[in-house]
Amino acid sequence: xxxxxxxxxxxxxxxxxxxxxxxxxxxxxxxxxxxxxxxxxxxxxxxxxxxxxxxxxxxxxxxxxxxxxxxxxxxxxxxxxxxxxxxxxxxxxxxxxxxxxxxxxxxxxxxxxxxxxxxxxxxxxxxxxxxxxxxxxxxxxxxxxxxxxxxxxxxxxxxxxxxxxxxxxxxxxxxxxxxxxxxxxxxxxxxxxxxxxxxxxxxxxxxxxxxxxxxxxxxxxxxxxxxxxxxxxxxxxxxxxxxxxxxxxxxxxxxxxxxxxxxxxxxxxxxxxxxxxxxxxxxxxxxxxxxxxxxxxxxxxxxxxxxxxxxxxxxxxxxxxxxxxxxxxxxxxxxxxxxxxxxxxxxxxxxxxxxxxxxxxx
Amino acid sequence: xxxxxxxxxxxxxxxxxxxxxxxxxxxxxxxxxxxxxxxxxxxxxxxxxxxxxxxxxxxxxxxxxxxxxxxxxxxxxxxxxxxxxxxxxxxxxxxxxxxxxxxxxxxxxxxxxxxxxxxxxxxxxxxxxxxxxxxxxxxxxxxxxxxxxxxxxxxxxxxxxxxxxxxxxxxxxxxxxxxxxxxxxxxxxxxxxxxxxxxxxxxxxxxxxxxxxxxxxxxxxxxxxxxxxxxxxxxxxxxxxxxxxxxxxxxxxxxxxxxxxxxxxxxxxxxxxx
Numbered sequence: 001x002x003x004x005x006x007x008x009x010x011x012x013x014x015x016x017x018x019x020x021x022x023x024x025x026x027x028x029x030x031x032x033x034x035x036x037x038x039x040x041x042x043x044x045x046x047x048x049x050x051x052x053x054x055x056x057x058x059x060x061x062x063x064x065x066x067x068x069x070x071x072x073x074x075x076x077x078x079x080x081x082x083x084x085x086x087x088x089x090x091x092x093x094x095x096x097x098x099x100x101x102x103x104x105x106x107x108x109x110x111x112x113x114x115x116x117x118x119x120x121x122x123x124x125x126x127x128x129x130x131x132x133x134x135x136x137x138x139x140x141x142x143x144x145x146x147x148x149x150x151x152x153x154x155x156x157x158x159x160x161x162x163x164x165x166x167x168x169x170x171x172x173x174x175x176x177x178x179x180x181x182x183x184x185x186x187x188x189x190x191x192x193x194x195x196x197x198x199x200x201x202x203x204x205x206x207x208x209x210x211x212x213x214x215x216x217x218x219x220x221x222x223x224x225x226x227x228x229x230x231x232x233x234x235x236x237x238x239x240x241x242x243x244x245x246x247x248x249x250x251x252x253x254x255x256x257x258x259x260x261x262x263x264x265x266x267x268x269x270x271x272x273x274x275x276x277x278x279x280x281x282x283x284x285x286x287x288x289x290x291x292x293x294x295x296x297x298x299x300x301x302x303x304x305x306x307x308x309x310x311x312x313x314x315x316x317x318x319x320x321x322x323x324x325x326x327x328x329x330x331x332x333x334x335x336x337x338x339x340x341x342x343x344x345x346x347x348x349x350x351x352x353x354x355x356x357x358x359x360x361x362x
Numbered sequence: 363x364x365x366x367x368x369x370x371x372x373x374x375x376x377x378x379x380x381x382x383x384x385x386x387x388x389x390x391x392x393x394x395x396x397x398x399x400x401x402x403x404x405x406x407x408x409x410x411x412x413x414x415x416x417x418x419x420x421x422x423x424x425x426x427x428x429x430x431x432x433x434x435x436x437x438x439x440x441x442x443x444x445x446x447x448x449x450x451x452x453x454x455x456x457x458x459x460x461x462x463x464x465x466x467x468x469x470x471x472x473x474x475x476x477x478x479x480x481x482x483x484x485x486x487x488x489x490x491x492x493x494x495x496x497x498x499x500x501x502x503x504x505x506x507x508x509x510x511x512x513x514x515x516x517x518x519x520x521x522x523x524x525x526x527x528x529x530x531x532x533x534x535x536x537x538x539x540x541x542x543x544x545x546x547x548x549x550x551x552x553x554x555x556x557x558x559x560x561x562x563x564x565x566x567x568x569x570x571x572x573x574x575x576x577x578x579x580x581x582x583x584x585x586x587x588x589x590x591x592x593x594x595x596x597x598x599x600x601x602x603x604x605x606x607x608x609x610x611x612x613x614x615x616x617x618x619x620x621x622x623x624x625x626x627x628x629x630x631x632x633x634x635x636x
Binding site for chain 2 (some may be wrong): 054055056075076077078081082083084086087089090091092093102103106107150154
């Protein structure tokens, strides 16, 4: 496989606002054509990273390399990136067409070329026929499309998206997520997105970096980040997880994890467990059974349903074990009839495969 | 009343003639009216030139400094107009603060020249000649600017505050420099505030009479002074009314222009016109 080119490289980036460290020693490498997402709770500094890359904020220290060029001290209007803002930031006094043309005109591109590109982009974002409207005459989703068009019409190699979908309602958001992915694949651009929405991050990114308190905790592909996270924070932030605490020991060349809640768990794996490591199991990997499961590799437990939340397609169930540990289980509502069995107070068994256990560093 | 005629010291003949209006558009009054318009335009332009940078500075300051600056802009408005105008007289008159300062500067300069035995060459004049800053068009325009500039700063500041800072960043991100951001993005977005400011200064300027009365000379009379004189010393109320009406008509025309302008803009900012 040919090694992909690096689009953006951040080296030991730091940024403080007064007493708050927004970006703390961040180093990142984003490859060409990646759909890279920084995921983190609000206020963790993820937007600041984007603003540093765009040049809208000056870093205290560190290097920003864009397309093999050191852009650390290049002004915002000369960086080869374009940004889509959370508030869209369209120019209210200009029509959709003028908004989209704004960047092209500044680049001194010929009138014919501008016309062709604007038509292309209007088609791409499905806004043909809206070119003479003003932003105030458009709906939220349409404004979002214009904001995206205004950025990508300049054909930057890198597009920065600062929570672009957070103002849209759920259905529209899903639709726009899909469109973003399609546009990114068609145009072969590097997209860098910042969001606090886990589902959005999982569904559209090729790579996810999880951020907390100004630091990048972990970077991985989207599926690996969910299935094989290595840090407790990233496992808990990206989806729900049951954490099992305990002490590990090696017996017969195999790791046995001794937990207060689940007893002895034979991991059937010969890997080194990190010091003060914990185990995690995703709620959907646990199944509900009527009797104890004695199959090899399965950990079975007995408990009482204490909470049941109904989501239509899924049920989120909490069962309480004898030792008062709470276990979260997600069940697909496959049959209508089976819903009656999920009464609160019902005693049942739940089990999971040890191979689905995730080993996490605290 | 403006259609009547004065027949006696206190009697007015309501003859419904247009004689007063004919007299009003006659030479000397028309010249004064024209001059008032010119002075008002110059004042408004100067106010804008001062107000836009000041409003920008306030708007982009930190919250703490912002409130201090805003209060210092508004504080003079708590003082009576007359007192503020008189204070200008104290500054501008022949023996006022400006001339006193200049004179002491001249004297120190002269001492220095004396020290180098150069005073006899009269490089800076034989003696200090005070600048005549009072009783001319300069002092009237300066006075009007001083009084009315807050009325331009405030509306421009208010619309500047409403501008989405992300929008400015978006413009830089798309490759714009400061000049393009200012003229292509900021100015169109604060034009509502600018027009409000212009109206708020131009109309009162046109009708002002205290400031030209106190600061102006024989040469810098404005239409307000003539109207005032018709009602007082000339005791020609019908003619004064006619002149006042002409002033009102001009004001209405200006407001009409603004209305049309704001109608055009309401397409841009629905429900955002003050």
